[in-house]
Every structure is written in structure tokens, then in C-alpha cells.
Amino acid sequence: MFNNTSKMLFMTSMLMGIIMSISSNNWLVVWCGLEISLISMIPMMSMFSKLMITSESTMKYFIIQTISSSMLMMSMLTMIMKGDYNYSFMLTTSLMMKTGMAPFHNWVLTVIEGLQPTTMFIMLTINKIAPLTLMSYLIENITLAICITLLAGSIMGMNQNSIKKLIGYSSIFNMGLIIIVIKSNLMWMFYLIIYSTILFMLILNIKENKMTFINQSMFMESLTKKMFLWINLLSMGGMPPLMGFSIKYMTLNQLILMKCTLLASILVVSSLLVMFFYLRITFTSIMNNSIMKKTMIKKLNNNNNWISSMNMFTTPMILLTKSFN
Template sequence: MKMNSSMMLFTTTMLMGILMSISSNNWIMMWCGLEISLISIIPLMVSKLVASSESTMKYFIMQSVSSTMLMLSMLVMVMSGDYNYNYLMMTALLIKMGVAPFHNWVLTVVEGLDLIMIYMILTINKIAPITLMSYTTKSLMLIILLTVITGSLLGLNQNSVKKMIGYSSIFNMGFVMSVLKYNWMWIMYMFMYSMLLMMLLMLLHKNKILLMNQMTFIELLTNKLSMWMVLLSMGGLPPLIGFSIKYMVMLYMISMKMLATMAMMLMTSLIIMFFYLRMTFLGTMNYSMIVMTKMFQLNEMSMLILLINLITLPSIMMMKMFT
């Protein structure tokens, strides 16, 4: 994605639409903000990749269908009579968020996009639907369980790194939805997850990795260690920063007496940890002894990633102050 005036314009209007959605006090203006962000992100998705046009069209169709359902639920809401519009509205927002059982569009869309657009779709563009979902009153327990099970089990047999990132995003959306009624907590979770995903995508772009088998071709040990640290953090291994946000969710769910759901989420986290470890083993175990002498030649990016991931214990102490 080239930096030019058109890209700056569409990025600005996309962010403006998201801010409009999360700051409005009526549903029509929220819907308008979602449409502004959708129509702005479509031109940004087109790139030189072969499948980018297909991914753009699929994304546009799915978001248009969910926007139509959302508008229909709003019309039913203002009609007189005892109509149950909550389920229609919830389905529309779940499609926009890309969680199970409405998750298939995420995987087909991310496969044809470049890494910058994958980041924008999986993090920034989900803020508005998550905010709107926090206004609903229906229980999401079944959706949370479906999401964490789908995101963990279906990511096991993937060779494409982009699809694995897609399944990881679906899995993390389950954690976000479990703390949806506590605004500070899901905002903190999304911020930390977005930061980890940005570091991972930067490393993938730097080393030109698209498939899991290509992890063995990372030459510098510093890049391998950085990839290893980020993947372990995204899997939630203590004492890294990815563990602190999962620990925060776990404490909240214990306080809300949602023990069975929390147990399922912890078990699926182990599956997620398994395929992240598989990626790290491919990167660190092969040919590492050849470049072991370069271990201490750390560049600035590696040191920054190491420092960010090792500030977890102060973060946990801060979170204990707020919970």
C-alpha cells in the first residue's frame, strides 16, 4: 500500500467513521459511521496481490449484508409492537466482528490482502462493532464457547501464516466478548493484542514469510528470538505481556462466577499455544547453531520487542489496582 494523498484521505475518513460510531448516542448515526468506515477501507484493500480484488469483493459483500441486517433490526426496533429485534442486531454485529459461527469470511479475506490491511481489518476496524455489541443485553456465552473452540481447533492444520493469524484473531475475539460489559477491560485487551499483532506482522514482513515452512529460512538469530518472543507472548506464556491480558480476563470471569466457560477458554488457550510453539520450533531449532555467535548482536527492533514483552509483571500489578 503506497503512501499517497488518496491513501491518507481514505484512512482519515475510515477513522472518522469509526469515531462517529463509537461516540454517537443514536443507532442511525452509529450505522452511518459503520458505512463511512466500510466505504473508505474498500479502496485501501486493493493491491498488487493476485487475490486482492476477490478479497475486497468478499469483504464488501459480507459487510453490506451485515449492515442491511443492522438497519432492518433498527427499523424493527422503532416499530410499535412486541418484536424481538435483539437477535437480528446481534447477528449483524457478530458478522461484522467475524466470530464463530460467522467466521469463514475472515479467512478468505485475509488470504488475499497485504499485512498492513490484515492488521487494519483484524484490529482497528473491529472497534466499532465491538462497541455496539457492548450495548446489547443478550448473553453471549454460547458464542464465546463456539469462537474459542473454532479459533483453536481449526488453526491446527493450517500451513498459511495469514490463516493462522485469522484463526488467532477469531480466538481472541472470544476473550474480548467475555469481558464486553467491562469497557476498560476489553479496551485494554484489544490494545495489547493490537500491539502484539503489529510486532508479529512487522517481523513477518521483514523476513518475507507467508507459509509456516518458510520459518526455517530466517537467517539472523536476533530475528528468530524476536519471532519466538512475540509468538510466545501471543500464546499467553507467563511472564510475557500476552499472559497479563489473559490473566486479567481470567480474574474477571472468576469474580463473575463463570468458571465452566473460563475452564474451556483455558483449555483452548493450550491448543493455541501448541501451534504457536510449532512455529517457533521451526524457526529456532533449524540452523540456529550456525549463527549462535551472533546472539548478542541485537538490533534496536529486537531489543524493543524484548523490552515490551518483559514489562508484564508491572502491568499485572497495575491491573490488580483497578480490579
Template sequence: MKINLSKILFMITFMIGLLISISSNNWILIWCGLEISMMSFIPMMTSNLIITAESTIKYFIVQSVSSSLLMLGMMIMIMKGEYNYDYLVKSSLLIKMGVAPFHNWVLTVVEGMTPQIMFIMLTINKVAPITIMSYMLSSMILLICLNAFMSSIMSINQNSVKKLLTYSSIMNMSFVLIIIKLNLMWTVYFFMYSILLLMMTTLMINFSVIYINQIILTNNKVSSNILIWMIMLSMGGMPPLVGFSIKYMVLQAMINTKMYLTLSIMILTSLIMMMVYLRMTFISMMNSSISLKITIFNMNYSSTMMLIINLSLIPMILLMKLLN
């Protein structure tokens, strides 16, 4: 395997910027760490895809606007007087995270990325903004509900696996923002979700799946299909898998804090997202069952007779009922 030393160097500087941001007690150093991470991440986006250059420019423009808002908020913060700098700082961090209603840029940028870089942007790249957001004291319940609704509803009509994973990431950011004051809990949630997303990204690379309907065209072994189904069901939050366990942990914390209205909204939107993943699972399951039937049909004479008997049994019973 050919090793790209330039990307390794940029990955090291990216992690250094991330560590500077999450370990600093100075707003200027936090801003510098975010800028180092941004300038290190842009060269890593280079690939053989045609729209990579467009995605890179869009990412640079959006992140530059976000950094400008953060710097403006910090300048207002040190000024004397009653100024609501919280809104500027919070808006800049939400733009960096790609959370609704500032999520449209993420959908256009991920199409020009390789699955590996998409995974880094949807997971590691969000650690610093989430950590800084945990320092803020204001509540974001309305924003969290809006984020959950938009991500779940917009994911229903998606055919691209990249966009579907992006909406799933936006949806999971709602759960992270709810428990953002509980440092240990949001860290565990984010870590487990990153593992699930890594599994899904690995499946995209191994089976060369970019669109949902390509799942039908893949001729995999039964064990591979079972693995795909389990990971997709876990991403959707089907009990008793890992994806359900981490969401149950958040829901239990919401019950303890008596956030019943927000709890019902999160459950409703999670069910919509689970329906999307179940649709993908059913598509692959139906294709697998059809291919198995064809295989059985071509195996031998006895299997053909069993298939004919099974298919003609119901019409025979109905015919006997009519004759009686």
C-alpha cells in the first residue's frame, strides 16, 4: 500500500490543532487551534473525484465565515457594556458543526469527499466545537428540536448513502447537544456513534456502495448481508443493539431531568430515522431472498418441486374452498 506522507503530516497538524482547542483556557488559543485544524483538513480533502475542488472551496468559505463570526464574538466579549455575544459565538460553532439550520453546506461538501475524509469531518472534526459549546451556559432546546425534525424528515427522500449518513450525524448531534453539560455521557455517546459510523464507512468502501439502490446489485455472502443488516439496524437505533443502548442512556437522562416534551420529540424523530434504515435493510433482505430462491430453483429437481408446491398451495386451498 502506498503511503502518502503529506496527508500523514496534515493529519498530525490537524490533531495538534484539535488538542490546542480543547485544552486551552484562552479564547484566542481556541480560535488558533480551530484555524490550524481547518487549514490542515483542507489539503486532506484532495481526491480523484471531479467535484473535490468545488467541495474544498465551499468548505473553506463556510469555515472562514464561521471563524470570522467567532472572532467578532470574542471582540464583543471583551468590550464593555451589555452585548449578547453568546449568539455570535454559538452560531459560529453551530456552523462548524454543521447542525441545522446551518447544515446545507455539509450536504454539498460530502459529495466531493472520499468516505475516509467524510468520516473524519463527521466525527473528529466536531470534537472541538462540541467541547467549546459545553462551556456555554444558555439553553438550546428549541434548536435541538428543530435539528431533530429537519434531519429526520429530510433523510426520508435520500438516495445517496453519503447524504443519509450526514443526516444521521446531524440527528445524533441533537442527542449530544441535549447531554452536552454531562461531559462523560456525551463523550461516551459520541465515541460509540463514531465506531458505528466507522463500520458503515468501511462497508461503503469494501462493497463500493454510494447509492441505496446499489445494495440490490451487490452479490454478497449471507454472512456479509447479516453484517450489513446489523450495522444498519444499529445505526437506526433498533433494540437491543449498540445504537439503541446509547440513545436509551440519553433518554434516561432526559427523564431524570423531566424534559418530557423534548423526550417525546426525540423519540418521534428517532423512529423516523429508524424507518429510513429499516427501508435499506428490507431492500437488501428482499434482494437476498430473491437470489436465494433463484439458487434453490437451479439446484436440483426436488428443490424445484418444493418451490412449486409452496407457491401453488394457497391457490389450491382457495379452489377447494370454492368447490365446497
């Protein structure tokens, strides 16, 4: 009971910090909101798990966020004292470090390995709202960082067997896509909501089946559970006609309208690489005939099945993206 109350208290405190950061026009209040969010996140990481690796991940997360917060404060004070807004590059760099964009992405992979799925979801989605909102206000051109992020998230995720690392590389890749449309407030928020929904469905599936590595899906007894895991993985990879395809289509369409041919080409190539490693994982599991023959299709009575079926609602999503153009 005490544990649940503490979790609710820290979660509320974290949300208050995020709201404070995104609603204030004072840089000092923005920084305070980010710190409240960080201080609330640290105990939540430890409360969900008592393992030694969790303590290590918590310490790494704290150190990285402290360094980025120090850079953020230094750049803000410099801009305020000198009245020179050319220091916004340092501000952007600190926010890139906070969100886990390349080339500051390695900490994401080491931290999530020691986290429970629930905490991992919070770190990869909710905790990024405030830094992304701040980045949408800045005018720095970080096209090179976007390209590196897209390529790092797609290429380095190809040989992964750990589900957490796979989710980590997908998060890095999707961060690049979000930054592409960051100047359009409605579009990047819509992207983050859809990505969070897909990730939430995948994490529910992982928690229910107690999966750590991808090859464990071959030994799942229920074919129904396998099918919904495949749908979630393919949606995360952006396979049409699933939900994950709609957000990639939206981003590519935006780049074409902006006439960013090179970035659009890199997006297409990196998206194909991401789709390839998700397809490889899925088909490896499907083609394991010796296991498939022993499975029986059970009645669809799982509470998470209706959530996973949301991945099929792609056509309305694509129609909705037209309203952002």
C-alpha cells in the first residue's frame, strides 16, 4: 500500500514538473520543472525493481541528466547575462543529450537494460515531453544530428536479440523522426502520441509473456499471443498497413513538401532497415514449424488483445495526418 502511494506521489510530482516546464516562459522555471521531473523519476526507477543492475542504471541516468542539466543552466545563464542568443547551440546540445539523440545515444541503451518495462516506457515517452517542447522553440539547424540519429537507430539495431535494446534503438530512430517535424507543434505531438501507443502495446505484450530476448517468442504456447506480438513488432517497424506506418508516412510527406530530398532519402533507407530487422525477427518466429505445429489457437479472451488490434487502424490515421499539412 505504501509502495503504491509512493509511486503515485512521484508520478504526480513528475507530471507537475513537466507541466511547469512546458507552460512557463521563464528559463529558470523551465529548468526547475526539468529538475523536479528528474528527482521524481530517480526513486521510481528503484521502486519498480530492487536488482543491482537497476541501481546501476539509475546512477547512470542521474549522472547523464545532471550533466545535461548543468549544460542547460550554463547556456541559459550565458544568454541571459550577455543578451547573446548565439549560445542556443549549447542549449540544443543539452536537450539532445536529455532526449538520447545521436551522438549522445549510448546512455539510453545501458540505462534501459536495468529498468522494468513500466519505468522504461515512462523514460522513453513521458519524460521526453518537456525537452522536446523546448527544442520546438529553438531555431538551430541540426540536420546532421538527425541523419546520424536515423542511421544509428536503424543500422545498430539490426543484430540485436535483446528486446530492451531493440526498443532502445527504435526509440533513438523515432527521436530522429520526431525532430524532423518538431517545428510543427501539432504534428510532433501527434507523432509522440502514436509512438507512445505502439510502445505501450508492445510493452504490455512483453510484460505479460515475461520476455527478455526476441527468440523467446518461438516458445510461446499460445499462437494468439504470438500473432499479437508479431503485429506489435511490425507496427513498431512501420509495416503497412499498421499504425506505425502512418507516422512514417506523415514525416516523409512533410519532408517532400519541404523539398528536403537528401533527408527524405535517408529516412526511406533507414526506415527500410528498421522494417528489415523487425521482419526478420517476425519471420524467424513464424517459420519455426516444429513449435508452430504444437500450438493451438486459443479463444481471444486476453485483455490486451483489443489494445493490440488498434494497430490495424491505419487508414483513419493517414486521413488524419492530412489535416496537419
